[in-house]
Amino acid sequence: MRSIVLFLQNTRTTALVSNRLVHTTAPVSWQRFENERHFEPGEDVMKRVWHGLTYDFRRWKRRFQEARKDAFKRRHPVAHMKHGTLDNEVFPYRAEIIIIGGGLTGSSTAFWLKERFRDEDFKVVVVENNDSFTKSSTMLSTGGITQQFSIPEFVDMSLFTTEFLRHAGEHLRILDSEQPDINFFPTGYLRLAKTEEEVETMRSAWKTQIERGAKVQLLSKSELAERYPYMNVDDVLLASLGVENEGTIDTWQLLSAIREKNITLGVQYVKGEVEGFQFERNRASSEVHAFGDDATADANKLRAQRMSGVIVRPQMNDASARPIRAHLIVNAAGPWAGQVAKMAGIGKGTGLLAVPVPIQPRKRDVFVVFAPDVPADLPFIVDPSTGVFCRQSDSGHTFLVGRTPSKEEDSQRNHDNLDVDYDDFYQKIWPVLVDRVPGFQTAKVKSAWSGYQDINTFDDAPVIGEHPLYTNFHMMCGFGERGVMHSIAAARAYAERIFDGAYINVNLRKFDMRRIVKMDPITEHCRL
Secondary structure, three states: OOHHHHHHHHHHHHHHHHHHHHOOEEEEEEHHHHHHOOOOOOOOOOHHHHHHHHHHHHHHHHHHHHHHHHOOOEEEEEEOOOOOOOOOOOOOOOOEEEOOOOOOHHHHHHHHHHOOOOOOOOOOOEEHHHHHHOOOOOOOOOOEOOOOOOOOHHHHHHHHHHHHOOOOOHHOOOOOOOOOOOOOOEEOEEEEEEEEEHHHHHHHHHHHHHHOOOEEEEEHHHHHHOOOOOOOOOOOOOEEEEEEOOEEHHHHHHHHHOOOHHHHHEEEEEEEEEEEEEEOOOOHHHHHOOOOOOOOOHHHHHHEEEEEEEEEOOOOOOOEEEEEEEEEEEEEOOHHHHHHHHHOOOOOOOOHHHHHOOOOEEEEEEEEEOOOOOOOHHHEEOOOOOEEEEEEEEOOEEEEEOOOOOOHHHHHOOOOOOOHHHHHHHHHHHHHHHHHHHHHHEEEEEEEEEEEEEOOOOOOOOEEOOOOOOOOEEEEEEEEHHHHHHHHHHHHHHHHHHOOOOOOOOOOOHHHOOOHOOOOOOOOOOOO
């Protein structure tokens, strides 16, 4: 009997040693996903239903155990146990929010949404078209940031953007990677007033800027000549100079950092082109009868339906368009936001649908100029009367120059042709620069590019907020040359509107579609 007991004890000891020394290889996550039981349609219906109901719990349990073994997930394993393994590989069929446009506006909107609510079940999908990406306003922007505006909300948004960019390395850092560098180059904006009307506008705007906390200084003609002796200021009556929180950044570096951060937060980028929208009938039919009996059947149908998704054609060979259902849809398509709205019938119907989203792609030329005789402390010059601007590309003697045309001239331009108009530089830009700073006489054009900006042809102000009829269709477009300095702040305000129900820090309610319906434009007196 004792021998049997000793034999059993030795066997148990051997088994314990074997369990400690012999390790079996567990299948990785994707193998376990593939090895799940598959049921054909009609096969063992009860077990198939039970498998579908319990699969999420088995998956969460498995990922909870995996998160506890990960150095970066151990402190919050519950937040990681619902991570989608194949989200970046499988074309999505549903999302809480779909953002049309992957530029700075769309990516910033996705960033603030996921920054506020980091959960896998809150799915944010960004649809972007690679064919138009190289023409977008973000990629070809000069990257200027200023607070010299007459509208208080513009000043507040610029102030927030500068504060965000000051700590962009911390906000956009990924785990223990190096902090992203957006190449911020501090330089103040110098705005020039040459008539009494421009002087009054500048003084009024300066008071608004100071009240909002901007650091802007007014300079008389003598003070301006003393500060910049190489500049011709005979025709200048007054000037305003930003002394803090103004400069330029590399927009491509900023966009890359935001996109990489978004991917780590769970945002899915889809390469595709939006071809249309899905609609479903709205059960609230009482609103339809309020239009009266004169409305046609088609008009009633448009007013009674609700957006339920986006039809996207993936950018791959022989791919067919497929729908992505969503609760909210954000139109952040930049210069093509007006065309996207037309796909939804906005601007093609009657009543509220007869009012289009007045965003049009407008061509802008930027010239890279090397001027060795121009001093290196030249500020960012803005001449509102001619629309000419000039800024340093980097510390040295390379400058980015261009011109913002008037509304009358802009409406007569051919914006379909993206060839660089060098005649515009030699006839309308260079003479102004030489007259202002004689050192530009020896300047040489190194390169140039043309791109689109999303210009609001109604009042040149952004369109932010929901459509009056399709309340789950939101606009984030029309920033124009202010896209870099305002899109990040507008995206933060949009996230507040979604999660808190109202704008908290900066009230952007005045920029929604209601002013376009009522024909009540917003006027910005400080033209860039």
